[in-house]
Amino acid sequence: MDTLNGFKRTHMCGVLRREHIEEEVILMGWVQKNRELGGLKFLDLRDRTGLCQIVFDEEVSAEAFEKASILRGEFVVAVKGIVKERYSVNDEMPTGQIEVFADELRILSKSEVPPIHINDDDTAKESLRLKYRYLDLRKPKMFKKLMMRNKISKSVRDFMEENGFIDVETPVLTKPTPEGARDYLVPSRVNKGKFYALPQSPQLFKQLLMVSGFDRYYQIVKCFRDEDLRKDRQPEFTQIDIEMSFVDQEEVISINERLLQKVFKETKGIEIEAPFKRFTYEEAMSRFGSDKPDTRFGYELTDISEVLKDSEFKVFSGTIAKGGMVQGINIKGQMDAYSRNNIKKLEKFVADYGAKGLAWFKIKEDGVNSPIEKFLSEDEVKGIVETMKAEVGDLLLFVADQKKVVYDSLGALRVHIAEDLDVIDRSEYDLLWVTDFPVFEYDDEEERFVAKHHPFTAPKFEDIELLETAPEKARANAYDIVLNGFEIGGGSIRINTLELQQKMFNALGFTNEEADEKFGFLLEAFKYGAPPHGGIAYGLDRLAMILTDSENIREVIAFPKTQNATSLLTDAPAIASKSQLEELGIQLMELSDE
């Protein structure tokens, strides 16, 4: 094995062009591929900038030529040589105009045959890619994704600095919180029996920074939530956290529109028009069945309860009588896209969301084709067709149920079908705000109201009295930013007075004592002049996922976790030693089979 021993890299592999012809260069990198032709050897040398072809010719250097025969894929080498114009140009590669004739070859490190191909076309299973992540990350596409992620955060940082925001670090060892997601707990050795929690978000600290007068704060920061994973959810994730003082909702929204305009411009070269589209929570739910609607396609929800409330068909009228509704989506012009059998599959799909069935109409030349048509009167059929604005060739799908089930199932179904039929314009970026979220939602399990956003969110001024009289009706100064049907960020104007914050905790079922115990430090801070403030937090990983057109969030995280929240690379989490546990004063329960 050779050493650098004075060798100094002069260029990266991917940057060499015709202008470098006749220059002597020293390149370093990994062997992508070697092609031996007997008296001539070619080598594609790779670093993060790309590939460069090296030629080994006996007449240039017999020694290098000889040595090159032991090269194998992923060996790390240094090559000194002269850049020459290619005999046969390769237009497929950026460096295809030139090649480097090697007069010295140093082998810096050997490699076994890697378990995955270091190639963008590699189709290795994800579990294998995760186990050998350091090899997976050698792929150009993975470099590109992480570079895009870096570009996004640089763009954000630039914007924040230009606009007077100060980057302040907040603690990672914090206090467990009663509300919201499960905390990751960290045992305290010094205070046996007590635990820190890893932050779900720096929420309270950024509010305290506003009390301190920092005025504008931001941080790109890791957050942790011990909940089940999804393709867009990891237990540790990165938040772009922003907070501002003396602002109202409009100001927060407007500055964030400028931020996103800059990010899209600098990362994708795309001009986004502001102001962005806006939907109230009510409107988003009733039109799209979702508080993070994808509006790149239609298939909006239509309420046909009015037409059916007196129907003989009890599946419909009975549901309406019990406070439910019947709604449908019109899959325009796609009558033939789904056979009876395939509609059965759609029915299975909505069953996951609690829908007990999926009725359908196919609008044919000679009338409506539907298994339920015979149960409906002529007027009802006509009324449905009219309300749904149905035309020949359309497929109508209906769910009858309570509001939540109707919205959940049809909201998911319209997305499912749009993806299935490939009607979404992938080049489009659909950015929109959803505003006026309810302050509370009812938690069936806990049998009480819980905060929809978080308990520090300010209700709309005109809804404050509803906190006590009709909490379910109170709307919050809360807003989400949605991109292509993903919630990429959310924020709110916060409560900044002791009285209102206490009222809020009371509405959530906390006594003053409980509130004091859990959030006393915040309530205390509000006694000493807390300015009006508000902010937002973005999921950087999600944003990067969408901007890199990735299938899942793991693709834009260097070392992600699996769905079981483990690392296939490090095997974390692991069993702690007995002495470690003793030191922490922790005793494990016997894990039973139940």
Place this chain on the structure above:
RNA sequence: GGUUCGGUAGUUCAGCUGGUUAGAACGCCGGCCUGUCACGCCGGAGGUCGAGGGUUCGAAUCCCUUCCGAAUCGCCA
């Protein structure tokens, strides 16, 4: 916690209504080759069919249990 899909050479897959010695492609190893760049040609090696148990004369194939990965519901203030 539930549902669904998947696990077979190094990799991606086929084989799965049970039946000779488990195949293909790529990769890998050896040989030949002076303009390759998906190099080509010749030859070769390589398998705990995720694991355990069961049914059977016989299991990659059927059944049960279990582990691992993914999608999804619940969960995610």
